[in-house]
Amino acid sequence: MAEQTPILLWFRRDLRLGDHAALSAACESGRAVIPVFILDEETEGLGAAPKWRLGKGLEVFGKALAEKGSRLVLRRGAAQAVLDALIEETGAGAVWWSRLYDPASVARDTGVKAALKERGIDARSFGGHLLFEPWTVETGQGGFYKVFTPFWKSVRGRDPGAPRPAPGKIAAPGKWPASDKLEDWDLGAAMDRGGAVVARFERVGEAAALERLESFIEEGVNGYRERRDRPGVDGTSGLSGFLSLGEISPHRVWAAGSRAAEEGKRGADTFLKELGWREFAYHLMHHTPRILTDNWREEWDAFPWDNDERHKEIRDWKQGRTGVPFVDAGLREMYVTGRMHNRARMVVASYLTKHLLTDWRVGMRWFEDCLTDWDPASNALGWQWVAGSGPDAAPYFRIFNPETQLEKFDKKGLYTRAWIAEGQDDPPETALAYFEAVPRSWGLSPDDAYPDPLIGLKEGRERALRAYEGRAER
Numbered sequence: 001m002a003e004q005t006p007i008l009l010w011f012r013r014d015l016r017l018g019d020h021a022a023l024s025a026a027c028e029s030g031r032a033v034i035p036v037f038i039l040d041e042e043t044e045g046l047g048a049a050p051k052w053r054l055g056k057g058l059e060v061f062g063k064a065l066a067e068k069g070s071r072l073v074l075r076r077g078a079a080q081a082v083l084d085a086l087i088e089e090t091g092a093g094a095v096w097w098s099r100l101y102d103p104a105s106v107a108r109d110t111g112v113k114a115a116l117k118e119r120g121i122d123a124r125s126f127g128g129h130l131l132f133e134p135w136t137v138e139t140g141q142g143g144f145y146k147v148f149t150p151f152w153k154s155v156r157g158r159d160p161g162a163p164r165p166a167p168g169k170i171a172a173p174g175k176w177p178a179s180d181k182l183e184d185w186d187l188g189a190a191m192d193r194g195g196a197v198v199a200r201f202e203r204v205g206e207a208a209a210l211e212r213l214e215s216f217i218e219e220g221v222n223g224y225r226e227r228r229d230r231p232g233v234d235g236t237s238g239l240s241g242f243l244s245l246g247e248i249s250p251h252r253v254w255a256a257g258s259r260a261a262e263e264g265k266r267g268a269d270t271f272l273k274e275l276g277w278r279e280f281a282y283h284l285m286h287h288t289p290r291i292l293t294d295n296w297r298e299e300w301d302a303f304p305w306d307n308d309e310r311h312k313e314i315r316d317w318k319q320g321r322t323g324v325p326f327v328d329a330g331l332r333e334m335y336v337t338g339r340m341h342n343r344a345r346m347v348v349a350s351y352l353t354k355h356l357l358t359d360w361r362v363g364m365r366w367f368e369d370c371l372t373d374w375d376p377a378s379n380a381l382g383w384q385w386v387a388g389s390g391p392d393a394a395p396y397f398r399i400f401n402p403e404t405q406l407e408k409f410d411k412k413g414l415y416t417r418a419w420i421a422e423g424q425d426d427p428p429e430t431a432l433a434y435f436e437a438v439p440r441s442w443g444l445s446p447d448d449a450y451p452d453p454l455i456g457l458k459e460g461r462e463r464a465l466r467a468y469e470g471r472a473e474r
């Protein structure tokens, strides 16, 4: 009987046991569950840091499954071919997974679902990566939202439902199919010596995510509104890496934030709103997938962006050597920790796209290679928002001044001291770690002089404004 056959649970960006709709449904069915992760073309193509982070996540998730008497079967190849082979080997009658929303995953999953259904396999996708499915949020006219505030107004009162508990038991199949060895995949290869440095700062897995959420709600959320903009303090939740790989569900985070708001904890509403930005990014990626590749506002196609990555300015920006302390601190923080404070993300993006007149896609790709919390939707929206080419974007002429930003948000110089070694008698470990992490071929040393600015801030600003005005005349 088909109902007795095992279920293949295809894990992707949902490496958790708690609040997992597909896993809970599979366990409730009473059938054997075979968890599988596929290293397919799309996963192979991840940037260096997200791929390294995925490897760490898979390691921890495999152990969590083992504690439940289950396993994570690892296979490499095209998703359809791998699933077909596993169906043959195990007699599975169903393949279930949690939905993804980027266009490449949607195209792959749509094809896989159709092919599986064709051969009589119960192929099902479940929600869980988002609070609200993008197609369920509509304007009064039946369209999609292009501006955050009305989007937020339309969803903030919704109840996304309570998070589900982790299953007590995951029934194992009579015989396990063979699995690749995670070490053989060498997912951290492109990180070279940087991996060991980032590992000091990275926390991985569902248990770590739950711990972080709990401590943030207990101690951090109260001061979140005031502290979230200060890059030199630990004032935000630090959950983005976990959310990116689905080691915690947004429902779980939302539920904790809502409870904190009900208890009157200051900052909780602001925190929920930030989760709203993540939803908004996905809403836009679903309705306009070109946000990942093209100027969302087509009039920007005429802008004379520089996108020649051989240019010294772009190389210096990537290396955190622009001579502008806030910009360099942000880029170095990312290189060392795999993450960058949100205020710094805005400042480095503004500097690249405005002072250096560089195409936002150059910066977006660098983030995609260096961020352990890389998220396709939030990254694209963030870059287009800052560049001015995106939906609900900051106007181009509002150019961040990295010096005044520093005076405002890092008055005591905590952030720049933490990340820039040059010029300090006794630099902290964080600042020195940058020189351990970067490739030797960059030839950098903490004893070097701090670089001169690539361009005066006033001069860069005026040049950007001239280019912007020129664009309007084109």
Ligand SMILES: Cc1cc2nc3c(=O)[nH]c(=O)nc-3n(C[C@H](O)[C@H](O)[C@H](O)COP(=O)(O)OP(=O)(O)OC[C@H]3O[C@@H](n4cnc5c(N)ncnc54)[C@H](O)[C@@H]3O)c2cc1C
Pocket (backbone or CB within 6 Å): 228, 236, 237, 238, 239, 240, 241, 243, 244, 271, 274, 275, 276, 277, 278, 279, 281, 340, 341, 342, 345, 346, 349, 367, 371, 373, 374, 375, 376, 378, 379, 380, 382, 383, 386
């Ligand atoms: C140019 C640029 C690129 C970015 N790239 C990414 C990316 O690749 N991955 C990523 O997760 N975020 C990205 N962000 C958004 C934001 O910087 C990070 O989500 C945030 O810094 C993560 O830290 P946290 O978890 O401590 O955030 P908190 O302040 O604690 O916020 C809680 C959660 O809300 C969500 N969130 C917060 N701010 C934003 C935002 N502006 N847009 C979308 N979601 C948000 C995140 O899921 C975050 O974990 C980018 C922002 C900019 C300006």
